[in-house]
Amino acid sequence: MGGKETDPAYEEVFSPEQMTRIRSEYDRLKGLCYLDQAGSALYSKSHLEGAFADLQSNVYSNPHSNNTTSKLCSDSIDQVRYRILHHFNTDVEKYSVIFTGSATESIKLLAQSFEWRNDTVQGSHGQCGQFVYTEDNHTSILGMRSLVSQRGASVRCLDHEEALSIFSSSENGFNPESPANGLSSERPTNSLFVYSGQCNFSGVKYPLSWIADVHNGVLNDRSNWYVLLDATSLISTDVLNLSKVSPDFVCVSFYKIFGYPTGLGALLVKNSSHHVLKRNYYGGGTVLVALSAVNEYVPRPAIHESFEDGTLNFISIIGLLHAFDAMKETIIEYTLLSRHCFHLARYLFQSLARLHHSNGSPAVVLYADTAYDDAASQGGIVNFNMLRANGEHIGFAEVLHMANVHDIQLRTGCFCNPGACRRHLGLSTEDVRRHFQAGHVCGDENDIIDGRPTGSVRVSFGVFNTKHDVDHLLGVLGKCFVHQPAVHKWPSNWQKRLENLRSKFNKKPTKSQRENADSQNCNDKDQTQDSGRIRNHNLHAISRVEYPIFSEPTPPAVIWKGVDKSNSNLVFTNGRYDRQWMITNQSGVALTQKSEPLLCLLQPFIDEANNRLRLSFEGQPDITVPLNLDVERGDGNYSFCQSKVCGDRIRGNDCGDDVGIWLSNALHKPGLRLIRQLPDDNRTNKKSLG
């Protein structure tokens, strides 16, 4: 195979001048390859400079105080509200901005306030509406279920296929002028449909036309239907045009767009829908009057005023103005940002699809919902797991550690989206339960159970990323996890997979897509079958080591999973010394492999014959310390100390200056100490799950 048209596609979206500007805005990244935009965006230099210059030259005070500085503050906050609405192509006539602490808080506020009964209807007999959500939702949405069912709503989950089938049958189009989008004062109940504008697992952008479909009764026409659009992931790198679509509620989080400020979100409420919200709490400036001796109060009339409890996070809110300004000056147009991220994602997606081991077996399994055809349906996210040459999965924790060692920041696990994770990994609800019973919890590094992955690797792009970042990642994945020489070819079933993905959303492939895909398939013939496990493989990944040193969370995870000891370059036949040492930093805090990736290059060996623990680290001579420090002797060389590992207090002995200095040199951190756990400390027993 050859020919340019078959290479992974990449298109530069920003002009060279814009790229120069972007580089200077994020020059603090230096060599760091940050691939976790969906986790949090990064603030730019001029954003911070603008915000701090503003705060240093103006006096802002509590917006409820009514003095001059307070007035300046509340006027500035109003400016920010206008600016947010302008960003979403709407205005105060149509939407209100309720500031919250996060997207999650916005979601909770809605769950607490949504009225499931339409009390204007006579004889409604207290009936409540339905809460319907798609399975690919963030845990923040899943958390609504108990609240809404306590308040009377019935709950229904639409799995991915079901949702696609319901909405593909709908012929409705959006009519922004239609009076109440199908609302009727005759219907006895109010119902809420919730979905995500962009899945934070796969990056698929779910059609915004679903909003009008729901309003027009695609779910049923017995209730008044409202829509909450979780736009948190979508607007991180895309625009949401509220003059074209009209969700009743939109939750957003600002650190996902700008990186700073954190702890600030908003619930956008369509003014014509706010009547379905009823407060059951008030506090701070949300009331016109509150009587202290009797429970009477009158809420403020403006929608945001009656929902923003307490004093607003006014300093952070004012900082947002500068965030919008800086972003606009840097990228000019948001559509460029979404295309930029999409093109990086497509390039990575296609390059990973082409990555194969020397025996021809695929090195990557990709979890995708689209064929990465366009930025309208796919965001800047790629989700995958690496495979060994024999087809076995490589745990995501291994990939995370190698990425950390190479200055690549990505995210692994399930990304707080258990529905999408379950579906893409092909797990049943029962499998997820079993994984939990086997000790796997969200966020841990229990990455493979019974040979199957419990999560995956997610790469997500922001304005500051370049093709160079993708090439760096591909280089590291190739070097560490692909048996060389790597083979780059389109998989045999590639065209079919793309067609399947396209048909999900009823999209016909364009002529150029068809032609391109055909040419990608021309190499199918040389696809070789997996030839079984390559035993003496030449991977650059550090083999998993059963560390006797406390270094949470990986080593215990490795031991829990009973990793094949022949794979380990440290053999502990009886586990006698497992997890009995830890390394602490200057402040006495135990290092973890998460906080200090270089730990995985530190090799411990037990030399029982000579009663020594030997440590080795590439580039410096080995060092040894006695296996058994005799504390009771109190010979003065070793001092007693305490630290915490994963919340457990550990009592141990400091192994002395020599090894401390040796560790500091190896790990490039001053003040490190090696601590040996006291024999009577019971933590090892607690963690020894075998």
Ligand SMILES: Cc1ncc(COP(=O)(O)O)c(C=O)c1O
């Ligand atoms: C789709 C989606 N919804 C909601 C949230 C929660 O946002 P926050 O951290 O602001 O509570 C996230 C965060 O990752 C998300 O990706």
